[in-house]
Amino acid sequence: MSRRAVNRTLLALVGLVLLAGGALVLLGGLDAYRHLGITPPGWWPLTSPDQPVLSTASRTRWTDRGWWWPVAIAVPALVVVGCLWWLFSQLRRGGPAGVELPSPTASGGSHFALRVRSRAVEEAIETETVALPDVERVTTKVTGAARRPQVHTAVRIAPGADTAALVAAYRTGPVEHARHSLGLAELPAQLRLRGGKARKERSRKKAPRVR
Template identity: 25%
Template sequence: MSRLRNGANRSTLLCAAAVLLVAGATLASATAPVRDRLPSALPRIGADRVWLDQELLGRWRDHGWWPPVVIAALAVGAVLFLCWAAAQIRTGRLRELPLGQPGVTLSATALATAMTERARAVDGVARAHVRLLGRPRRLRARITLVLDPDASPEAVLRELARDTVAEARAAAAPRALVADVRVTARPHRARRIH
């Protein structure tokens, strides 16, 4: 996740938490059990407070400008929320890599498939899956390996780095390629005794 996106997420959550905290504290201070326990220095809301009385509501009804403003503000808020939610759902999967000349691209799916085949060819690997993420300038390969029960993880990782990852870095040059490898082992099969 990029720093900008991470900062935007944290700022959004912080603002939402602050608004909910202030609103909750305000409403809770109007109840007798909470109001009696508050320090005397804190402002209190009376239990008999009316938030919208008939006179105030009548004055607001006389002004015709505020309903469209409220509806427009809510619509803008809803659109911003939907844009933020769409940015969170986005997978970050890379589609294609532009190469040196204009119009010449390398399919990220083809590169991921080639890396998967090369990773499966490593001795001791039972299954492999590679997924390319990030942006064209910041590539990240997420490699998932399932090893045979008798395979050495150190030897597999050494060969994977020397062959598969090195070839992918050469294909993606001059961009940097970071490889995240997740390794699991296939369990031994239980032997049946007859």
């Protein structure tokens, strides 16, 4: 699963939890159940404006247990650490946000700043690479600087695949097409091959840098 998909899933779950919690607080604070003539079950939280978020019984139910305070401290700490890890992972970039394209000089000597999103380049290479023979799965990452990008591709191949032919097809196909489309003089690329699941032992082969 890509980082974008994970982020969207996590944000959707957090949003649903916050929405549900906010709705419960709002309904209880506005005394909506009494105005609507609805009788919630006894375990339902926040049924009236005078009811606390956590009752005394709920707050003191397990305080006499030896495991209560370690759990009460460890769970919020893990939540905070997880949130900080997720935040720092978003701030850390493994590559440039975009690839800078060579642009002609306009009249007056000014330059146009043209960029293509790195993810668009990655998706184009992945789409073309996965269509090659004996390729089961592809993951591509653009690294380096915006003006001198590099491509790293990991490919899971089918058992008995012709690796030499695959490396040649990758170099002359997806990489060359991306280089030509971006207008770059060269596009260094690295290809990692991994054996399919049908093999008892996965073999990894690292091809030399191709241009």
